[in-house]
Amino acid sequence: MSRDSSNVNTERLVKTFCELVETDSTSGNERQMADLIKRKLEESGYVPEEDNAGEAIGGNAGNVIVRIPGNTDAPALLFMAHMDTVEPGMGKKPVINGDIITSDGTTVLGGDDLAGVACILEAVKVLDEQNIPHGDVYAVFSIAEETGLYGAKALDTSKIPAKYAFVLDEGGPIGTVAIKAPYHNKITFVVKGKAAHAGVCPEEGINAIRAASAAISNLPFMGRIDEESTCNLGIIKGGRATNIVPDEVIIEGELRSISEQKLDEYTGKWVESFKNSAEKEKATVQAEVKRAYGGYFIPDTHPIMGLLKKATDALNLPLIPQSTGGGSDTNVLNTKGIPAVNLSVGMANVHGTNEQIAISDMVKATALIVEIIKANAEK
Numbered sequence: 001m002s003r004d005s006s007n008v009n010t011e012r013l014v015k016t017f018c019e020l021v022e023t024d025s026t027s028g029n030e031r032q033m034a035d036l037i038k039r040k041l042e043e044s045g046y047v048p049e050e051d052n053a054g055e056a057i058g059g060n061a062g063n064v065i066v067r068i069p070g071n072t073d074a075p076a077l078l079f080m081a082h083m084d085t086v087e088p089g090m091g092k093k094p095v096i097n098g099d100i101i102t103s104d105g106t107t108v109l110g111g112d113d114l115a116g117v118a119c120i121l122e123a124v125k126v127l128d129e130q131n132i133p134h135g136d137v138y139a140v141f142s143i144a145e146e147t148g149l150y151g152a153k154a155l156d157t158s159k160i161p162a163k164y165a166f167v168l169d170e171g172g173p174i175g176t177v178a179i180k181a182p183y184h185n186k187i188t189f190v191v192k193g194k195a196a197h198a199g200v201c202p203e204e205g206i207n208a209i210r211a212a213s214a215a216i217s218n219l220p221f222m223g224r225i226d227e228e229s230t231c232n233l234g235i236i237k238g239g240r241a242t243n244i245v246p247d248e249v250i251i252e253g254e255l256r257s258i259s260e261q262k263l264d265e266y267t268g269k270w271v272e273s274f275k276n277s278a279e280k281e282k283a284t285v286q287a288e289v290k291r292a293y294g295g296y297f298i299p300d301t302h303p304i305m306g307l308l309k310k311a312t313d314a315l316n317l318p319l320i321p322q323s324t325g326g327g328s329d330t331n332v333l334n335t336k337g338i339p340a341v342n343l344s345v346g347m348a349n350v351h352g353t354n355e356q357i358a359i360s361d362m363v364k365a366t367a368l369i370v371e372i373i374k375a376n377a378e379k
């Protein structure tokens with residue numbers, strides 16, 4: 001059976017989206033956005049809460065969390081979108097041209113991820129208006145996703161007894177679902193040499209720049225390692241003056257892999273190679289490895305995929321599973337034990353001033369949320 005998306009109030013959805021876009025909400029500066037979202041939920045008759053995630057990271061707002069009480073005993077679901085947007089993101093103005101919404105060209109649009117926020121807010125309205133049978137539905141609007149998934153990391157999921165979660169923070173045709181994302185390590189190498197006057201007694205020095213160069217050029221891999229693993233060195237800092245043999249260089253980079261085992265293996269090889277090469281130049285190396293976030297993989301056979309298949313079929317949408325090389329709140333939810341996937345809301349050219357989104361895609365994404373909730377309540 002196929003249904004159209006007519007239960008979604010397109011006009012209201014667009015109005016909400018534009019209101020969100022016009023509200024400043026760069027990462028760490030989500031105060032006005034959190035207040036707007038809370039007000040909208042309250043107007044719909046719900047009782048949103050805000051946690052203290054912002055305090056931990058020096059932001060001015062926390063995650064906004066709301067429970068839509070179920071009218072059946074179906075398992076609870078969580079829908080999540082981040083309310084922060086990237087720079088340039090102050091003074092955003094939506095421009096509607098037919099089906100397409102863009103910014104005025106001076107800022108990002110913030111469809112990443114205000115489209116996700118708008119679609120969830122509209123879906124919650126539809127649930128109520130259409131008297132749709134559903135279990136408990138939780139919605140979380142997170143802060144500081146763009147700067148390091150900080151809102152999601154600080155979220156107390158023990159208060160959110162959701163069986164599965166759907167993050168609305170992807171691009172691509174509606175029906176696109178990220179089922180795989182990498183584990184991510186951050187790495188910092190501090191190369192220590194010995195300072196000396198470059199003109200008077202260079203033989204007493206140990207050149208940390210030379211040691212670092214040797215270590216970098218001898219690394220066994222850079223860029224793409226294999227089909228599911230990548231690495232990069234992105235920052236290098238060091239040296240004081242041309243007449244001083246440099247005593248310290250700091251290099252920062254990252255490794256990612258869908259496979260945790262491979263990530264550990266590649267990280268180990270990098271550190272070992274880097275140290276060996278630098279030590280040949282008589283420098284010493286401190287390597288610090290930090291797990292930025294965990295990865296995830298939701299296989300075809302997972303019940304989440306069954307729900308998605310039912311929902312996309314009902315709307316005559318394709319179901320397009322794919323893997324992503326980026327991290328999102330989805331990674332954090334999976335790491336915290338709530339199986340989650342990341343669904344497209346149609347955002348395009350994200351993080352650029354030419355960002356855009358189609359109204360028809362937001363309508364479909366909203367309808368998809370509603371259908372997932374319906375499918376979850378069907379016995």
Ligand SMILES: [Zn+2]
Binds near residue numbers: 169
């Ligand atoms: Zn995003």
